[in-house]
Amino acid sequence: MNIILLGPPGAGKGTQASRLVAEHDMVQLSTGDMLREAVKAGTPVGLKAKAVMDAGELVSDEIVSALIGDKLDDMGPDKGAIFDGYPRTAAQAESLDQILADRGRTLDHVIELEVDEDALVERITGRFTCAKCGEGYHDTFKQPKVEGVCDVCGGTEFKRRPDDNAETVRTRMAEYRAKTAPILPIYEARGLVKRVDGMADIAHVNDAIEAILDGR
Numbered sequence: 001m002n003i004i005l006l007g008p009p010g011a012g013k014g015t016q017a018s019r020l021v022a023e024h025d026m027v028q029l030s031t032g033d034m035l036r037e038a039v040k041a042g043t044p045v046g047l048k049a050k051a052v053m054d055a056g057e058l059v060s061d062e063i064v065s066a067l068i069g070d071k072l073d074d075m076g077p078d079k080g081a082i083f084d085g086y087p088r089t090a091a092q093a094e095s096l097d098q099i100l101a102d103r104g105r106t107l108d109h110v111i112e113l114e115v116d117e118d119a120l121v122e123r124i125t126g127r128f129t130c131a132k133c134g135e136g137y138h139d140t141f142k143q144p145k146v147e148g149v150c151d152v153c154g155g156t157e158f159k160r161r162p163d164d165n166a167e168t169v170r171t172r173m174a175e176y177r178a179k180t181a182p183i184l185p186i187y188e189a190r191g192l193v194k195r196v197d198g199m200a201d202i203a204h205v206n207d208a209i210e211a212i213l214d215g216r
Contacts, residue, residue, distance in 0.1 A: 001026070001080040001213065002105055004087070004187070007113030008176035010124040010169065011198040012205060016113070017082050019206050024213075026080040027071070034067045035059060045070060065095045072103055081105075088179045093186050109212055110187040112180075113198030113205065120199075121169045131157035 001024070007013045017028040038046030039053070045066045049059050064086065072081065087093040100107060126139035132155030137144060145151050150158075187193045196208040 001108045002083070002100060003080070003108055003213075004083045004110040005113070006110065006180055006184075007198055008115060008120065009172045010120050011113040011115045012202065013084055013113060015202055016205060016209060017084055020082055020209070023210075024080060026082050027075050028082045028084055029068060029071055029086070030084040031064055031067070031086045034071060035064075038067055038070075043070070061089075061092055061095060064092070065099060068096070069099050069102070072099065072105070077104065087183055090182050090186060093183050107187075107192060109194060110184075110192045111209060111212060112184075112193065112195045114195050115198045117170065117173055120173070121166050124164050124169045125166055127164055128158045128160045130155045131159045 003020075005013050005017055020026050021028055035046075035049055035053075039050045040046070045063060049063050049067070052059050052063065068083075068086065075081065083096070087096050096107070122140070123138070126141070127136065128138070129136050130150040130153060133150060133153040135150055135152040136142070137158070148156055148158075150156070184193060194212045196205055196212070198205060200208070
């Protein structure tokens, strides 16, 4: 099964993708992660991408498509893929169709995690993590059991991402809407788009996604 997972930063895509990876033995294909891996490994596509990035330019659709093709080839035909952050344009959607067709794959679902912007701002601006082990916490929803002490490793230092502020979150939301607007109609016309309440708790979101995958 091959799916596209859509949603703005903070909607919980990473959490849900991790569950799908664990429960269905799928592979999460995040273009940002793949670019970094390819550059680090020095693959032919990675060397091309590095040259472009070193020149301060945006990586082309052609390079991103090649990365995805390479990754699908490495995965083999039996593993499903979760596309995260791709496609973002009509041209990329067309490229993905070709990439999948060349490998005898089809796109099964496009799942969008819908969020309330004000609630998402609260969710993101309250996030912090243990500086030692990376365990995640929240000012409102998940405080350490003992104040100032990480539940997992006992660390006493915590950190926040500098871009987890209200202004940045709202900018990211606007960017997400602008980027996904061109591709949603393409997939809606094929009857592939399903929407899930991304503001529900993690288990409920997971159940809703599972129901979509099961055809319920």
